[in-house]
Amino acid sequence: MRRTLIAVGKCRDASVKALFDEYAGRLSPRLALIEVEDKKKPPPPDLKLREGRLILDAIPTGATLIALDEKGKSLDSPAFAARIGKWQDSGVQDLVFCIGGADGLDDAVRQRADFLLSLGALTWPHMLVRVLIAEQLYRAETILSGHPYHRV
Template sequence: MQITLIAVGRLKGGPEHQQIETYLKRCPWPVKVIELEEKRKVTGRERMAREGDLILKAIPDNAFALALDERGKSLRSAAFARMIGDHQDRGTAHLVFLIGGADGYDPRVKARADFLLSLGDMTWPHMMVRAMICEQLYRAACILSGHPYHKD
């Protein structure tokens, strides 16, 4: 199963980048990170629409898309792992995690998403969200394999 993170914005070096690299190296699934950036100076709705175009073009046709959204469903780590495992067992070829820009998602992106996932009620910086999702992917792999990294 291929996993892709599609994120608006570029990650610069620093601790978040190092954490992401660490977790991705440990993941048993191939994980690809696609960074999208709208370089034209636009504001508000126009930027959201342009970012939406970029996100939608980057999602493979048959992928199961999970959009990280504050209004999405919160899952405990074990439930997240079960969801990943269920997709693996069903033969889902491609899971895609979407991380939108500062203005949120264009409505077309939310309509395309198969699942809206929340990391809780707090607002997180986009760069930390990347690290958190990578850690949860590694944690899910550990839960599914019975590795002692995750403690209930």
């Protein structure tokens, strides 16, 4: 199963990029990253709409979309792994996660999403969310394979 992360904005912090690359590279196949950005920066209401279109345009045809959203469902790591396992077992070929911009996701992205996932009540910097998703995908892979990385 191919896994892709679509994120609004470009990560310019070398240490955050290195940490993301560490976990993305542990996955087999590697977690792909697609960064989308509107260089024109329209006013906020239009920016959120434009970012939503960029995200939607980047999703491979037929992919299962998991949108990171504060109103989504919070899962612990074993439940997250189980959900990943169900998608994998049901033949999902492309699993795509998306992270919106500073103002969140456009409603069109939420409506397209197959699952809304929350990382909890805390607010996280968008660039660190990339690392959190990569690490949780690696953790899910190890849980599903019985590897001791995740200790209960």
